Amino acid sequence: MSVRTRPAILLATASVAVGLLLAPDAAVAAADTAVAQQCTGELAADEVCLSPDELTAAMETVQAASVAAGAEGWQTVEKWVDKPDSGWRVEGEASLQNDPINRRLILHYTDTRGYEEAFAIDATRGTWEPPTEDWQASVLKMMGRSSVKWVFTAGEVDFGSYLDASPAVTASYLVERLGTATEVTKTIHGDGSADYRVANGSDEETLHVSAASVITGRDYRVQETGVFFETSDVYSYGPQSITLPSATSTIDAKTLKTGRAYLSMADLVKKTAGTGATSAQKAAKGGKVTMKSVRSQARRAATSTNGSAGAAVVKIKDIKGGVRVYATNPWTKKSVAYTVTASGKKAVVKKVS
Known part of the structure; x- marks a missing residue:
């Protein structure tokens, strides 16, 4: 106008x-x-x-x-x-x-x-x-x-x-x-x-x-x-x-902003898992990727992702050999998850749901 x-x-x-x-x-x-x-x-x-x-x-x-x-x-x-x-x-x-x-x-x-x-x-x-x-x-x-x-x-x-x-x-x-x-x-x-x-x-x-x-x-x-x-x-x-x-x-503006982050939930989880894996491999400098590094790098990636999204969408849970990177939409109840595990000189990312 x-x-x-x-x-x-x-x-x-x-x-x-x-x-x-x-x-x-x-x-x-x-x-x-x-x-x-x-x-x-x-x-x-x-x-x-x-x-x-x-x-x-x-x-x-x-x-x-x-x-x-x-x-x-x-x-x-x-x-x-x-x-x-x-x-x-x-x-x-x-x-x-x-x-x-x-x-x-x-x-x-x-x-x-x-x-x-x-x-x-x-x-x-x-x-x-x-x-x-x-x-x-x-x-x-x-x-x-x-x-x-x-x-x-x-x-x-x-x-x-x-x-x-x-x-x-x-x-x-x-x-x-x-x-x-x-x-x-x-x-x-x-x-x-x-x-x-x-x-x-x-x-x-x-x-x-x-x-x-x-x-x-x-x-x-x-x-x-x-x-x-x-x-x-x-x-x-x-x-x-x-x-x-x-x-x-x-509706409260903060709630609406949180909802907007969950619209991109699948991409946020995938991005976090990939970033965590890449960072763990870089930290290994060509050597063996450790479970400890996978966990710390995944958590760091999740903190960054959630900060950019404006909501704590992505969560991390320790599993054997690494972490589970996941999120559940509180409104639709749908979930998405990836695992990131240490395997020799690589950090392996796998979608599990």
Whole structure:
């Protein structure tokens, strides 16, 4: 999915690691007041032209009011349409709930291409994400748990980086557009609400704010050669009820990783036996391979294999003349085993099951 076609709230939540979001108490970005502003089109009766300084001051008020409104929680629902000149059309919808009191957040995203994205967060417990990778589906099938919908990764989460600044961050985005703007307007409605619009000819962004200066919506549209994209957000405020994924629909990330290692169980056992045998022969330096060397080299190979696999899949058991290298899948109960024994100047590998 291109940056342009990803919805704003999905971009925001997915991009916090690279610092695209402002901190909760961040000031609105300063406008480039050196750029001359003018309203090139005919204004409606209830519309006024704003200077960069006027918009910046207004957005400081809007941001402060929206932060206060979202102190106990907020929700965003975003819809978007992408239709370039080539004729194909994609529509999508995303919803994001933020509960800063309990430090929980949940996002769902879908579009008409069949693409889906979701995650849930509890700051003190960890993160839930859907198993979207092919290997994850294979592991779950092997485990007999194909109905699992979430993968849980335990650990504290820096909740402050996940939009707990409330939708007020969009006020800063509007100010950032002033540098290329040709029109900056404010429309005042009869109920005291207002629309702030910044446009540069090919694209425009509008913030809808209540009479109390709280952001209630955002519209963005860009249309130029080969491009048509628009998105619309609706914001609501107040305590959020977020239900986290159930235990029956969830698998722990560590368990899933272990399962992935067992998908390659046969190869891991075979590789360990072969490496142990080769190492024992090299250690003999052309002389007689000893049982002691076979055992120590096989155990060393198993440690390396299990370390790379991320799970203790391969096990070693002493037998007459050497070792048994084996593994048993805890979910399928299938086993695979090889013996490695000393025989003169060689270490002999034999599959036994």
